[in-house]
Amino acid sequence: xxxxxxxxxxxxxxxxxxxxxxxxxxxxxxxxxxxxxxxxxxxxxxxxxxxxxxxxxxxxxxxxxxxxxxxxxxxxxxxxxxxxxxxxxxxxxxxxxxxxxxxxxxxxxxxxxxxxxxxxxxxxxxxxxxxxxxxxxxxxxxxxxxxxxxxxxxxxxxxxxxxxxxxxxxxxxxxxxxxxxxxxxxxxxxxxxxxxxxxxxxxxxxxxxxxxxxx
Amino acid sequence: xxxxxxxxxxxxxxxxxxxxxxxxxxxxxxxxxxxxxxxxxxxxxxxxxxxxxxxxxxxxxxxxxxxxxxxxxxxxxxxxxxxxxxxxxxxxxxxxxxxxxxxxxxxxxxxxxxxxxxxxxxxxxxxxxxxxxxxxxxxxxxxxxxxxxxxxxxxxxxxxxxxxxxxxxxxxxxxxxxxxxxxxxxxxxxxxxxxxxxxxxxxxxxxxxxxxxxxxxxxxxxxxxxxxxxxxxxxxxxxxxxxxxxxxxxxxxxxxxxxxxxxxxxxxxxxxxxxxxxxxxxxxxxxxxxxxxxxxxxxxxxxxxxxxxxxxxxxxxxxxxxxxxxxxxxxxxxxxxxxxxxxxxxxxxxxxxxxxx
Numbered sequence: 001x002x003x004x005x006x007x008x009x010x011x012x013x014x015x016x017x018x019x020x021x022x023x024x025x026x027x028x029x030x031x032x033x034x035x036x037x038x039x040x041x042x043x044x045x046x047x048x049x050x051x052x053x054x055x056x057x058x059x060x061x062x063x064x065x066x067x068x069x070x071x072x073x074x075x076x077x078x079x080x081x082x083x084x085x086x087x088x089x090x091x092x093x094x095x096x097x098x099x100x101x102x103x104x105x106x107x108x109x110x111x112x113x114x115x116x117x118x119x120x121x122x123x124x125x126x127x128x129x130x131x132x133x134x135x136x137x138x139x140x141x142x143x144x145x146x147x148x149x150x151x152x153x154x155x156x157x158x159x160x161x162x163x164x165x166x167x168x169x170x171x172x173x174x175x176x177x178x179x180x181x182x183x184x185x186x187x188x189x190x191x192x193x194x195x196x197x198x199x200x201x202x203x204x205x206x207x208x209x210x211x212x213x214x215x
Numbered sequence: 216x217x218x219x220x221x222x223x224x225x226x227x228x229x230x231x232x233x234x235x236x237x238x239x240x241x242x243x244x245x246x247x248x249x250x251x252x253x254x255x256x257x258x259x260x261x262x263x264x265x266x267x268x269x270x271x272x273x274x275x276x277x278x279x280x281x282x283x284x285x286x287x288x289x290x291x292x293x294x295x296x297x298x299x300x301x302x303x304x305x306x307x308x309x310x311x312x313x314x315x316x317x318x319x320x321x322x323x324x325x326x327x328x329x330x331x332x333x334x335x336x337x338x339x340x341x342x343x344x345x346x347x348x349x350x351x352x353x354x355x356x357x358x359x360x361x362x363x364x365x366x367x368x369x370x371x372x373x374x375x376x377x378x379x380x381x382x383x384x385x386x387x388x389x390x391x392x393x394x395x396x397x398x399x400x401x402x403x404x405x406x407x408x409x410x411x412x413x414x415x416x417x418x419x420x421x422x423x424x425x426x427x428x429x430x431x432x433x434x435x436x437x438x439x440x441x442x443x444x445x446x447x448x449x450x451x452x453x454x455x456x457x458x459x460x461x462x463x464x465x466x467x468x469x470x471x472x473x474x475x476x477x478x479x480x481x482x483x484x485x486x487x488x489x490x491x492x493x494x495x496x497x498x499x500x501x502x503x504x505x506x507x508x509x510x511x512x513x514x515x516x517x518x519x520x521x522x523x524x525x526x527x528x529x530x531x532x533x534x535x536x537x538x539x540x541x542x543x544x545x546x547x548x549x550x551x552x553x554x555x556x557x558x559x560x561x562x563x564x565x566x567x568x569x570x571x572x
Contacts, residue, residue: 055458137457186438187454 031073034207038086040064040174042199044101050190055135057094059101064088066103074210082109084123097134104128105148117157123150127176140185142192144178156211168205173198237437243469244444245544246516251572252546256473262313264306267332270379272372276357279332281305283312283322293414293561294321294387296380300395301446301491302468302479304331314554320561323380328372329361329487330480336360349482355462361483362462369490373404388414390561394548396491399423403493406502415506417557420515420547424496429522443517445469456485474545500529507532508560512547513540535566542572
């Protein structure tokens with residue numbers, strides 16, 4: 001399937017889900033908003049040998065710094081739904097122009113909060129990862145668009161109960177499933193296609209509202 | 216809602232599956248042979264080649280040529296250096312060579328490096344009857360089939376041939392003629408060397424560049440292969456060749472079985488492919504300032520006749536555009552009237568209109 005219709009379809013589905021989530025959140029007994037730093041360790045450098053072969057600067061690292069905003073609304077005392085927008089950026093200097101990896105991820109999640117502050121959740125959404133490339137003779141981008149699944153576990157500490165500042169740490173696995181071909185340049189023999197791009201995530205989150213075990 | 220999404224997904228998949236550019240490359244075509252051409256082929260009417268001579272190229276390769284000398288040659292007439300087209304070699308132009316000699320014109324027909332008797336299947340192994348396997352290699356060697364050291368080596372070879380011919384026929388005006396991609400090499404040569412030392416140029420069913428409007432450009436395998444069914448470029452291989460491996464084979468030449476010859480060269484590297492084309496497809500015409508004859512085949516399966524006329528009109532030295540009736544892209548080189556036409560052109564006679572097959 002061509003990438004563009006798939007992306008449009010996924011966007012429409014996401015908007016519908018977000019509207020449903022927002023409607024449920026209105027009736028929720030509590031909610032929170034947080035900012036998180038969420039670096040990822042994944043297969044971002046898996047194509048480095050080929051990129052170098054093509055004269056492009058390699059990504060150079062499996063680490064992708066990422067950050068974002070997350071909102072949660074409790075539909076019961078323990079169950080919550082959430083929205084998350086995550087951005088990632090890595091820049092690797094090259095002889096002509098840097099190779100940049102840019103990630104934009106939008107997801108809807110649901111989770112369960114334990115009385116002792118632990119939580120488990122799963123985000124489902126859509127991710128767009130773009131790798132821009134340039135050499136002395138060539139240039140372009142690898143665009144990987146597709147759904148993403150992100151289960152995680154974590155622990156949150158509420159410092160001013162019950163609706164004040166909280167801090168949370170989490171760890172998870174982010175699975176991005178790019179649809180279609182990441183490029184359509186016939187001069188590049190390598191497809192750079194991959195079925196899944198996995199990454200381990202480690203997050204530290206700070207926010208306001210209801211979230212963690214009591215202070 | 217779910218049903219509508221499934222219908223939309225199925226529609227998108229159907230559209231992608233029917234994309235005509237994603238079809239495999241069909242068998243090679245050069246256009247149908249006309250009736251007289253079929254008879255010509257069936258009768259095996261190419262004259263025997265009178266013998267070959269060689270000159271030593273800049274890298275030591277022996278470059279082959281054949282001279283067709285008029286019976287009553289007194290050293291005063293014009294001489295033509297004829298360049299064959301892609302995949303071919305000089306022996307297949309014996310009809311033109313013999314025809315020119317019969318008209319009193321000295322004709323020298325050359326084998327480009329990597330073709331015919333100027334071809335070596337391995338370093339130092341230059342048996343023209345040995346069929347090459349076109350093995351990929353990071354390096355080149357003199358005479359490697361369909362390869363040259365750089366994009367201008369064929370041009371330098373052509374200059375060496377011209378110098379040798381000028382030495383052999385002193386005082387004779389020398390004309391350059393090329394067929395198909397051979398005409399592309401002639402035009403490329405003129406782009407850099409000019410025409411002041413030439414009596415004129417004859418372009419026979421010329422292929423100058425893939426981006427010329429007179430030749431169709433098709434796509435297969437979802438855009439990974441472009442060109443004509445006869446000459447197809449693997450764009451992935453071309454990208455690799457442009458980046459780091461200029462001696463990788465990028466062009467495949469596929470002839471209909473009736474036109475295949477055991478000594479054909481059916482793969483080209485980027486250096487030879489580009490070396491047989493003009494450097495500037497938009498402005499090369501301006502370099503053709505001297506007398507230039509354009510010979511077009513009426514039933515050319517590769518080149519559009521109307522677009523060819525428009526391209527000819529851009530040549531400042533245009534001396535005539537002649538259409539050869541009942542003739543195809545390849546058959547134009549078997550035509551006795553074409554030999555007579557070239558002979559008239561090199562003698563300065565007016566040439567325009569049509570000639571018979």
